[in-house]
Amino acid sequence: MSSPLFRPTALGIYLLFFIVGIVGALVLPTFSLFLAKEIGVRPLLVGLVFGGIALASIVYNHWIGHWSDRLADRRPLVVSFCVLGFFACVIFALSRNYWLVAVTAILLFSLSMVSFAQIMAYSLDYAEAEIPAERIPLFNAIMRAQIAFAWVAGPPAGFLLATYFSFTLSYFVASVLYLVVALLSFKLLPRLEKKSAQGCNRDAGLMLPPLTPAVKRSLWFCVLAFSLLWGVNNAYLISLPIHLKDNLQIEAQWMGWLMGTTAVLEVPFMLLAGHYASRFRLLNLIRCAGIAALCLFVGVYLATKLWHLFLLQLFNAIFIGLLAGVGVSVIQALMPGRAGSASALYTNSTHLGNLFSSLLVGLVADYFGYHQVFMVNVVLVLIAIWAFAQVKSADELTPV
Known part of the structure; x- marks a missing residue:
């Protein structure tokens, strides 16, 4: 289609957002159950992991978000973080040691979730370069709708896999999906030649005004x-x-x-x-x-x-x-x-x-x-x- 909302790059963004949403919907709703029932820890230790994930995510997103704006290409970041997510989910699938799982969740899994923010940042770059300003909110809404679609099926699927099969299978599925996002990123997301809102080419390294x-x-x-x-x-x-x-x-x-x-x-x-x-x-x-x-x-x-x-x-x-x-x-x-x-x-x-x-x-x-x-x-x-x-x-x- 001729509309920038439905060009191949936009469709690729929508697909990757949906898959990343499925990963989150598979892992996050069941993770407290995994810690409490499968590993068998007290509620305080369950809360410790979730608090650690939240704090680590804030630090990662703040630092990497500012740093990534100076990069010419975000795609290697997306791939790297998805690979970390693959390893984190494999550890969840195989380990029942609380401290190994907790450290993995706080340091690796929270970092892997930055892939979501970087795909979003790539989409904002694409929107600023290719989509008329008055249509950008609609593009953002279509993009965010993929997360909603993912959460229609993701949590029931996660609980189904964990309850009737095993947490091992559920987290192995999530690890495979992380690899799918990593492999598809370079295929579906072309390199963008972006300019800042002031007309300065980012590749030239020019600074934006404060x-x-x-x-x-x-x-x-x-x-x-x-x-x-x-x-x-x-x-x-x-x-x-x-x-x-x-x-x-x-x-x-x-x-x-x-x-x-x-x-x-x-x-x-x-x-x-x-x-x-x-x-x-x-x-x-x-x-x-x-x-x-x-x-x-x-x-x-x-x-x-x-x-x-x-x-x-x-x-x-x-x-x-x-x-x-x-x-x-x-x-x-x-x-x-x-x-x-x-x-x-x-x-x-x-x-x-x-x-x-x-x-x-x-x-x-x-x-x-x-x-x-x-x-x-x-x-x-x-x-x-x-x-x-x-x-x-x-x-x-x-x-x-």
């Missing part, structure tokens, strides 16, 4: 708001299965059906967000995500029946669809010519949110119960909406 104080202030508020929104989402995923079982006397397995329902519904909202980003301010779309999150958590706090929760997944789909669909576009617009830094900053907001929410759930649930986590989520969403109100839009945040 960000203004106003832009830095807006970025800090963006990171705060995105971290809070991704954090409350993670707290919801951790708390809802236990809330279903302990407080509503509903089997926790229904959480899988709720997740699948959300994943199916959020795809059209991602695509609609990308489409309408050319007509509405990006920040207004993100603020709508905050309002949907507010409705979701108030509803979950008040819900008493399973069908209530299924209806509330519409708000969940709007929340995640808009947040994932155009979130990176907001930061990209504030940081033109810095694709690696923009993708790293956005990705780090998810890691910060996950780290914060893990502590939040532990403290609130321990003292007040899992039901009260959703009320705390309501307060945090209100803070996120306020933070977005402090962001001063760059010209790129308005429709052309």
Whole structure:
């Protein structure tokens, strides 16, 4: 097709995003079960691994994101990190030594996940070079939708493999998929001849001008708001299965059906967000995500029946669809010519949110119960909406 949204390079980006999403969906949802049941460690040691992964991911993404913007070609980074992911998953498949698995997860697996950020950075480079500015949010939304597609099937497949076959088979499948991404990267992603937003060729080594104080202030508020929104989402995923079982006397397995329902519904909202980003301010779309999150958590706090929760997944789909669909576009617009830094900053907001929410759930649930986590989520969403109100839009945040 002639549209840059569907040229071979764009299609390759979509495919690689989908495969990387499958890897994450196979490994991450089952990893706590792997540590607790297969290796047999106490909850504190399970949390230690996840906290270590989050902290390591923040450091890796920040340092590598800034460094990668000075490179002429990102593809060797993608391949290298996928190879590390292959070795990490092989160790998970073969070892039942907690400390070996923990060190591998924190040092290698978290580094392998930087491949996701670098594919995203490559896609932002491609978008800035090949796609009209008003269509970039739609491209980003299509790209992010591949993760949603992956999470429709990935978690059920991971639990199926782990439950009915073995964790060994599940993690071997993930290791093979990492190799597939590594092998396909050079085949599907051509080398880009990119220029910065100021018209300076990156290959010439010219430096971009520093960000203004106003832009830095807006970025800090963006990171705060995105971290809070991704954090409350993670707290919801951790708390809802236990809330279903302990407080509503509903089997926790229904959480899988709720997740699948959300994943199916959020795809059209991602695509609609990308489409309408050319007509509405990006920040207004993100603020709508905050309002949907507010409705979701108030509803979950008040819900008493399973069908209530299924209806509330519409708000969940709007929340995640808009947040994932155009979130990176907001930061990209504030940081033109810095694709690696923009993708790293956005990705780090998810890691910060996950780290914060893990502590939040532990403290609130321990003292007040899992039901009260959703009320705390309501307060945090209100803070996120306020933070977005402090962001001063760059010209790129308005429709052309």
